[in-house]
Amino acid sequence: MNKLLYIMSIGMLGLLFSCEKDESKATMLENPIVPTFQTIPDLTLTRAAGTNTLKFVGTLLNPGYNASAKYFLEACPKGNNFVNTAAILSDVQDTSMLITVSDLNSILLKKFPGDQVSEADLRIRAVMVVDGGTGSKTFEYTSETKTVNVTLYGLPRLDFITGGVVVGKVESALGNGVYAGFVKFDNTKTYTLKDPDANKTYGGNSGILSENGSAISINDNGWNKVNADVNGLTYAVAQYRIGLVGSASPNGWDSPDSPMDYDAATGTWQITVDLIVGEIKFRKNDGWAWNLGGTASSLVHNGANIAVSAAGNYTITLTITNDVGELGSFTIVKN
Template structure:
């Protein structure tokens, strides 16, 4: 009897399995399914005046995949004739169209490497992702586009070299740290460099080479070709060089120079040290990536109240000695424009350095990376950070939800990867998030 009951239960279970299998609908991808892309323009000339204007609409079909698919779409952009191996991308989610503003499209084209003010054939296609193993691409559509340069080019071929600089005396000679650059200014024949130096010596030279170099034989501010090394003490400086009409350096001055954020809404409070702002030559302003708390802040010069700016009208315009600026907790790119006496706080995600080798340990707050504000989209930098023997990782927004380590200790990073061992020293760190796999390089000061 027991055996009969067991056999009956087995047959009933088998029947239920067969019925269950019959109820499942087997799905097969339609081999002919693919999106068809349409574009609103065949030719585009982008200008700064069109920065906030809708300049291009891309739309695509939703084909019959043979089943109810949850497709995710991405626009890919490459030069005509390219193979989309390193495209610029714009996420569209589940939408079937995307409208691009002039500045958004222009930024993607500059990141792609387009030459501004030159008509160039650009291909667009749609990447459709149905699952990690099912990715399809539409046929490409070509648009002839002229982009514009929204960036200043203040570069010169003059730089600062020496034992007082991050790259040492051999900067640029098979080393990743180059001479500290000089930039042009609105004053004819005047160059300026913003330099964080250590105690040592410096000289000025052209093209990261010793062919043309300049020192100061009399220590009197006058420069001579192949002149004597210039002694410096550790600090942040503005170095100004005057040249003749052929760009030959004639004289120089050095002055302590730093702008920073101070206040109970900033990481170090009202007593500092101030959160430093870094010179951005592409817009001729100063920027910082920072995490703020609810409170107030001001801008001040050289960590001192002698020169400080606030905002009396809370209108984005700065006044000397003006009112404290109220801020809300969050992650920001802060911009200080001394040319227009204005400032801006842009809420954004920020990347930071964390670890027992980092200044604030594993609990943070993280030391923030500053994005590249030029054409190297996806690159982030920390310069002059002092690390101890230990380990580091990179994470977003002072939280562990999104973090990267390096499983192979090969510079290629993995999400939730292994801690990265470091030895004590001062470093310039580059976090490259522009490619398929994030990468990190730690370049020690020489």
Template sequence: MKVFRQIGWAAALIPLLWACEAYEMPPIIPQTSSNISSPAAGASVILKKDDADKTDIEFTVTAADFGATGTVKYQLQMDLPNSNFAAPVKLGAETESNIVKVNVKELNDALLAKGLPFAKAANVQFRVVASINLALLPIIGEVTTLSVTPYDATVPMPLMYVPGDYQGWDPANPKTVLFSENFDKNFKGFVHILGGSREFKLTEGPNWDVNYGDTGANKTLDPDGDNIKVAADGTYEINVNLTAKTYTIGAVKRWGIVGDATPGGWDADTPMDVFDKVTNSLKITTNLKAGELKFRANNNWDFNFGGSNGALTAGGANIPVAAAGNYTITLSFDPAGAVTYTLVKN
């Protein structure tokens, strides 16, 4: 019996051995990335403002090898050190050449948008992304670090305009806008929607050429769509993802003043229910006592502002009122998230 069992095992192994001899591993296709050869790593690049929009920096890149024949194109990516290219900026048009031309103004604007100070050298990382017109993934090259000095330039943040019944359906009003702080087609801002139908739309420019509404009220933007409407008067934070064509509207906030200088003391807000559509600010004219006040929303302390000299910060210090009298008070949500106030005795 033992002999027959051994013969049986041998017979079972023979097909497996034949199968192993017939199997061949698929070939591994070697691939080579494209890297920057000029400017050399560590080189200093000083950007000049004169004719920046007409001047290019030429980056020489090595050829990528996908291990297959096709049309290969190259493009640069830029980001700051320690960012791991989490939000890279694409520079230069895709090209089949080994020279990628990057416009000086384009690069300077991107660096300032990343928060680099002008007229000061800073390390900046670049890499090449090579692609091919085949069903193959792009190849990302090695990182090259250069010392780059941006020039002084004012880079206006991209805007999205919010015309509506609350401000006279005026898309050219520069105060009722949202801002793309990261230049990434994501816009946000605060809009005071008080009075009228509380309907509004969103436009890409200070005109009606490209406008968005929401047909179906499903939080999706539709070109020339229906007016968007909020249910109650108040201040709203609006966020727009223009790439995905989606938007969100934060919870309504009704702003007021509170403090021992105000009619309601520290227990009840005095509402700021006058809206100046020209300046996009809230106002109130009321009698104040000598004392202190703050701005807060919805009659609770979840959202409150304090400060001094016209500047406000969330949870900031109480604002002193030196003398009793009749005052006009304004509250403004300004560009890039700044919040300011005025306190004028009449």
């Protein structure tokens, strides 16, 4: 991974001329030879190698004569047909295209999850503009799609581990040793926190962390918001339940609310639940101090009840855009 990202798909093209007396006429091949990948590096990206570079090797576009072309290295989720494309690099008539591992990781994180293996389709796309005398015309050619495994590293994180299994994580948005996130706990189990980058493990008690300390006991079941500071060696755990309440929900307007689960990959809260005709709202910790109502695109504190016009099984996804200001949006799909 300590190599140069180098697409040998850009440069001088082969010349094909038919000569008439003292003049030369450029002839475009009926089927230009498209770029191809020759080698693709290992795309298991790690934070430790962030300043290193990668090397892709390909062949040239050959339209049958010397022409300028712009080249793009692109990626998308496997089978997406480049509808949802990550543009990695582009350049014109150059012999090399440079990118660091950290820059590539940042680009691909917009399309792929971190800290897990994903399948990605890669291609080289060449765009050539030809001036025919009466106006220019654009031609586009793409290489054969290559499917590869991609492993990205997410934000610096601490993994919560119980029984040797990772059950949750908190992340450091600034990479400064201060972490936050949501973890679903079981009060019959104990937990250690592991920094996979530094290979350090933390335990603790009563809000104090210690390296290689005893596993932490959490006296609560369900989702909690966790804050941890490995610089100050402190942690805090606070109940954080998002639930569905209302006349259309299983328990009506009474608690306990129908619990939603957090999806760390999308940053949303989700539930699949049977509803009847009536109304619903979202609230935190079975209480009204924090609640959301309104429309699908605009949820606000103490907003209007949300109507459910037909009974059935629904999947509801809630996005909290501002926790403190109590703003959000949601989707509701009848299954």
